[in-house]
Amino acid sequence: MAAVTHRICPFCEACCGLELGIADGRVTTIRGYKDDVNSAGFICPKGAALRDLHEDPDRLRAPLVKRGGKHVEVTWDEAFAEVERRLPPILEKHGRDAAGVVIGNPSAHRIGLLLYTARFARSLGTKNLFSASTVDQIPKQLAAGLMFGTWLSIAVPDIVRTDLLVVIGANPVVSNGSMWTVPDFRGKTKAMQARGGKLIVIDPRRTETAELADQHLFIRPGGDVFLLLGIVHVLFADHLVRLGRLAPHVEGLAALEAAVAEFSPERVAARSGIAAPAIRDLARRLATTERAALYGRIGTCTQEYGTLASWLIDAINVLTGHLDEPGGAMFPKAAAFATNTAGTPGQGRGITIGRRASRVSRAPEIFGELPISCLAEEIATPGDGQIKALFTIAGNPVLSTPNGPQLSAVLPQLELMVSLDIYLNETTRHADVILPGLSPLETPHYDFAFPQLAWRNTARYSPAVLPAPADQPEEWQILLRLIAIATGKGAAADLRRLDDEMAADEVRRIAGPGAEAVLGMVAGTVGPERLVDLALRAGPYGDKFGLAPGGLTLAKLAATPSGIDLGALEPRIPESLRTRSGKIELAPPLLVDDLPRARADLARAVPELVIIGRRQLRSNNTWMHNLPILAKGPFRCTALVSSIDAGRLGLRDGGRARIANGPRSIEVEVEISDDMMPGVVSLPHGWGHDLPGARLGLAGQRPGANLNALLDETLRDPLSGNSVLGGVPITMQPL
Ligand SMILES: Nc1nc2c(c(=O)[nH]1)N[C@H]1C(S)=C(S)[C@@H](COP(=O)(O)OP(=O)(O)OC[C@H]3O[C@@H](n4cnc5c(=O)[nH]c(N)nc54)[C@H](O)[C@@H]3O)O[C@H]1N2
Ligand SMILES: Nc1nc2c(c(=O)[nH]1)N[C@H]1C(S)=C(S)[C@@H](COP(=O)(O)OP(=O)(O)OC[C@H]3O[C@@H](n4cnc5c(=O)[nH]c(N)nc54)[C@H](O)[C@@H]3O)O[C@H]1N2
Numbered sequence: 001m002a003a004v005t006h007r008i009c010p011f012c013e014a015c016c017g018l019e020l021g022i023a024d025g026r027v028t029t030i031r032g033y034k035d036d037v038n039s040a041g042f043i044c045p046k047g048a049a050l051r052d053l054h055e056d057p058d059r060l061r062a063p064l065v066k067r068g069g070k071h072v073e074v075t076w077d078e079a080f081a082e083v084e085r086r087l088p089p090i091l092e093k094h095g096r097d098a099a100g101v102v103i104g105n106p107s108a109h110r111i112g113l114l115l116y117t118a119r120f121a122r123s124l125g126t127k128n129l130f131s132a133s134t135v136d137q138i139p140k141q142l143a144a145g146l147m148f149g150t151w152l153s154i155a156v157p158d159i160v161r162t163d164l165l166v167v168i169g170a171n172p173v174v175s176n177g178s179m180w181t182v183p184d185f186r187g188k189t190k191a192m193q194a195r196g197g198k199l200i201v202i203d204p205r206r207t208e209t210a211e212l213a214d215q216h217l218f219i220r221p222g223g224d225v226f227l228l229l230g231i232v233h234v235l236f237a238d239h240l241v242r243l244g245r246l247a248p249h250v251e252g253l254a255a256l257e258a259a260v261a262e263f264s265p266e267r268v269a270a271r272s273g274i275a276a277p278a279i280r281d282l283a284r285r286l287a288t289t290e291r292a293a294l295y296g297r298i299g300t301c302t303q304e305y306g307t308l309a310s311w312l313i314d315a316i317n318v319l320t321g322h323l324d325e326p327g328g329a330m331f332p333k334a335a336a337f338a339t340n341t342a343g344t345p346g347q348g349r350g351i352t353i354g355r356r357a358s359r360v361s362r363a364p365e366i367f368g369e370l371p372i373s374c375l376a377e378e379i380a381t382p383g384d385g386q387i388k389a390l391f392t393i394a395g396n397p398v399l400s401t402p403n404g405p406q407l408s409a410v411l412p413q414l415e416l417m418v419s420l421d422i423y424l425n426e427t428t429r430h431a432d433v434i435l436p437g438l439s440p441l442e443t444p445h446y447d448f449a450f451p452q453l454a455w456r457n458t459a460r461y462s463p464a465v466l467p468a469p470a471d472q473p474e475e476w477q478i479l480l481r482l483i484a485i486a487t488g489k490g491a492a493a494d495l496r497r498l499d500d501e502m503a504a505d506e507v508r509r510i511a512g513p514g515a516e517a518v519l520g521m522v523a524g525t526v527g528p529e530r531l532v533d534l535a536l537r538a539g540p541y542g543d544k545f546g547l548a549p550g551g552l553t554l555a556k557l558a559a560t561p562s563g564i565d566l567g568a569l570e571p572r573i574p575e576s577l578r579t580r581s582g583k584i585e586l587a588p589p590l591l592v593d594d595l596p597r598a599r600a601d602l603a604r605a606v607p608e609l610v611i612i613g614r615r616q617l618r619s620n621n622t623w624m625h626n627l628p629i630l631a632k633g634p635f636r637c638t639a640l641v642s643s644i645d646a647g648r649l650g651l652r653d654g655g656r657a658r659i660a661n662g663p664r665s666i667e668v669e670v671e672i673s674d675d676m677m678p679g680v681v682s683l684p685h686g687w688g689h690d691l692p693g694a695r696l697g698l699a700g701q702r703p704g705a706n707l708n709a710l711l712d713e714t715l716r717d718p719l720s721g722n723s724v725l726g727g728v729p730i731t732m733q734p735l
């Protein structure tokens with residue numbers, strides 16, 4: 001008989017609750033869990049691929065060590081011994097900065113990695129930390145941090161109550177939302193439309209989300225900052241600004257008005273690709289609709305003006321009276337780990353950036369990291385602080401970062417490379433040691449970040465669904481062992497004791513004299529679960545270790561597989577603010593001072609042809625092309641080209657073409673589509689599985705082309721260090 005059990009899906013930010021049938025230790029069925037308080041039964045094709053991942057013969061179940069150029073299976077003790085033999089001498093000889101750490105996207109979806117990777121990085125004591133954040137959302141985090149005071153004070157559309165949702169540079173029908181946990185975006189949009197609400201999409205491609213929309217506007221890639229400046233200009237010029245309840249909490253209104261004075265719709269229209277009357281109309285609709293929200297994502301982040309665009313999106317929500325209002329853009333209140341529920345309500349220390357700079361390009365530090373596009377040069381350039389030992393943790397930067405081939409070429413120069421990864425793929429093929437974590441079905445889960453970004457306040461916990469193989473450690477245990485090695489305690493250290501000590505240190509820092517009593521109350525748990533219990537109990541809905549009886553604890557969550565509903569989003573300003581001023585900073589000097597760069601750019605000639613990226617329902621960044629349920633069907637790594645461009649360039653539907661960007665070029669399959677804005681080509685990222693040495697049987701059969709082999713690693717948003725991944729000029733010719 002099949003048993004029924006539940007797990008939060010670990011693949012994307014929607015964090016859907018899944019219902020799994022289990023028989024004889026195998027998953028027999030996967031469907032959406034209809035009682036789940038976050039997702040109410042929604043599931044996408046990737047969720048159903050959890051079984052394929054679990055059963056994928058290419059998924060590593062034992063550590064690999066490279067011997068004589070070949071990866072061979074070894075025991076866990078042998079693998080850690082290899083690291084212990086090779087890492088300490090490197091750190092001793094070259095200093096702590098000789099170690100580098102790359103943290104990839106799945107880290108955000110694995111509680112063990114989330115809670116222990118930062119501890120591991122601290123134990124190394126290196127400033128060479130890199131993550132996918134700098135090819136992703138860091139501009140949005142920087143803008144929000146400057147305006148609201150923490151790195152995760154992100155306002156999300158209150159979609160269940162809004163009457164107008166404007167989506168710019170995001171495709172949530174496919175991505176299922178990002179920096180916005182919103183399972184079943186389509187269903188929620190249809191419900192909004194049924195009550196008379198409207199969806200407007202602004203995107204260089206008529207996307208799946210645009211198909212659903214009441215209005216779609218093509219925008220020139222990279223033109224967002226100009227459109228948004230035009231909108232802010234109109235709001236001031238036409239006296240449409242209404243701060244409402246937020247008025248006493250806003251700083252910098254006059255500075256913002258002065259800063260946008262010169263950006264009239266007429267001046268910005270050509271550069272944004274949107275005509276002045278349409279810009280005015282958008283501004284007016286946002287200002288005059290009672291409940292409206294403007295939401296931007298990848299398209300607005302991965303460009304030269306990512307931080308400015310992210311800032312202006314939130315500024316528009318403030319100026320139109322929609323920030324922190326029901327039906328507008330609101331701040332979730334998560335049950336655990338949120339910095340905007342910690343400390344003194346309404347005031348804080350704000351955020352700090354640029355505390356140091358990268359060694360070679362002098363790119364400023366951001367959120368404790370350096371831009372991942374600097375990784376290759378930090379490995380290849382000799383001198384003090386050169387990276388000699390690299391740890392990649394659930395990341396595949398050879399495919400996921402611009403100029404990946406260059407990175408791939410310099411990885412062999414490392415004296416040691418260790419990968420925490422479950423595949424031998426394009427990046428980990430360079431590793432000396434690969435340490436594979438368990439399948440998600442074998443690990444418990446609590447989402448650290450996404451409840452802080454969710455459409456509704458909920459708390460959920462998933463225990464492991466299947467037993468782990470007897471000798472395979474969990475990822476937090478792997479990281480603990482690496483911490484023991486990095487701190488000189490040695491691979492043979494007592495991990496239980498190390499974990500106890502680390503937890504105790506942290507509790508003492510927060511709870512002071514009450515620490516021992518608090519630790520006693522969580523004595524039954526270890527590892528990530530102890531840290532989750534601590535965070536839940538100390539959090540805004542927690543039992544405060546007995547002071548608030550009936551409040552949340554891990555035990556309470558564990559007893560409720562559907563999760564606990566904590567209610568609709570509620571206004572949180574000023575309580576959620578953590579800026580130094582205790583106000584919303586509408587015109588942070590760092591951002592205002594960057595506007596001249598945009599002004600100078602108004603005159604720049606529009607390139608004939610540019611390339612942008614695309615996400616697809618049956619694909620997830622670089623690593624899910626090996627799963628049968630997702631890989632079947634038509635070949636998806638096609639370059640979408642408008643018929644106007646195809647005609648001009650002599651391209652044929654289904655034919656092959658060469659795309660070039662200076663010296664870099666790739667070969668692609670062409671798909672002619674009038675969903676594309678003329679002058680813009682769209683190619684998905686995450687492909688290019690034809691590199692030797694990887695063990696991805698299925699993905700290798702239809703490798704696709706690597707968009708990042710075309711992109712330039714030196715192009716960054718100077719404020720956030722985020723890579724420019726779209727709007728890049730290219731040439732294209734038939735083959
Ligand atoms: N051109 C272009 N490039 C982009 C983007 C784009 O839009 N355009 N998007 C960017 C964005 S938003 C992101 S987030 C990045 C993502 O890029 P990365 O951060 O590199 O993440 P993935 O490509 O998802 O690679 C995930 C890696 O984690 C491994 N993995 C999977 N599950 C586990 C696990 O449970 N444990 C461990 N230890 N490893 C695991 C996989 O085998 C793989 O090696 O790509 C970025 N790159
Ligand atoms: N199925 C699936 N889901 C995913 C992922 C996946 O790979 N597959 N990846 C996950 C990850 S890591 C992330 S970060 C999220 C991202 O979530 P989204 O941001 O929703 O992702 P995209 O689908 O890349 O949407 C970006 C949109 O921006 C448009 N665009 C490109 N350049 C510009 C521009 O200059 N201006 C404007 N206005 N638009 C532009 C593109 O055409 C595209 O439609 O998705 C997550 N969910």
Ligand code: SF4
Binds near residue numbers: 042
């Ligand atoms: S939308 Fe799909 S991949 Fe994302 S959490 Fe839900 S089921 Fe998983």
Ligand SMILES: [Mo]
Binds near residue numbers: 132136
């Ligand atoms: Mo991402």
